[in-house]
Amino acid sequence: MKKRIVLAAILALALAPAMSTLRAEEQEQQEHGMKDKMKEKLGLTDDQVKKLDDLRASEKAEMKPLREKAHAIIEKLEGQVKSKASDSDIKATLDEAEANHAAVEQLEDKFKQSHQAILTPTQQAKMLLHRMKHERMEKGEKGDKGDKKDKDKDEKEDGDKDK
Numbered sequence: 583m584k585k586r587i588v589l590a591a592i593l594a595l596a597l598a599p600a601m602s603t604l605r606a607e608e609q610e611q612q613e614h615g616m617k618d619k620m621k622e623k624l625g626l627t628d629d630q631v632k633k634l635d636d637l638r639a640s641e642k643a644e645m646k647p648l649r650e651k652a653h654a655i656i657e658k659l660e661g662q663v664k665s666k667a668s669d670s671d672i673k674a675t676l677d678e679a680e681a682n683h684a685a686v687e688q689l690e691d692k693f694k695q696s697h698q699a700i701l702t703p704t705q706q707a708k709m710l711l712h713r714m715k716h717e718r719m720e721k722g723e724k725g726d727k728g729d730k731k732d733k734d735k736d737e738k739e740d741g742d743k744d745k
Contacts, residue, residue, distance in 0.1 A: 623712065624705045633700045641693045648686050655679045 621631055659675050661667075698706055 624708050626705065630700055637693065637696055637700070644689055648682060648689065651682050655682060
């Protein structure tokens with residue numbers, strides 16, 4: 583039995599790098615597909631696509647330390663709560679988390695402005711509408727006016743059934 587467990591552990595360790603490479607390749611393909619769709623939907627030029635790619639890479643690089651810091655702060659906070667640290671220590675960590683969050687928001691604003699400088703107003707509007715539609719879909723809301731009519735009709739039919 584122990585040999586099987588050891589063998590399974592060795593196999594898992596051996597396959598881990600291959601699995602992460604496959605995940606990275608899959609993610610890259612998804613990003614490429616999304617990039618092509620956005621290029622088409624927004625009517626982006628090749629120059630705009632290049633600028634946006636460069637901007638995204640820069641954003642990712644600048645955000646990485648802030649994300650790592652946020653992760654470390656959360657781990658620190660979990661440790662403090664588990665060890666029943668003093669309120670003043672926990673408050674200091676919460677303040678640190680808030681400051682890091684503010685830095686993330688500031689960086690996001692900077693990159694949002696940079697995106698807007700690359701896109702035309704029409705492209706910005708299309709991007710905004712796409713995001714809003716996507717957010718509604720994530721929340722399970724229906725987006726177009728026809729859906730309201732369908733909902734009203736369904737409610738009326740449900741009311742008729744109750745009679």
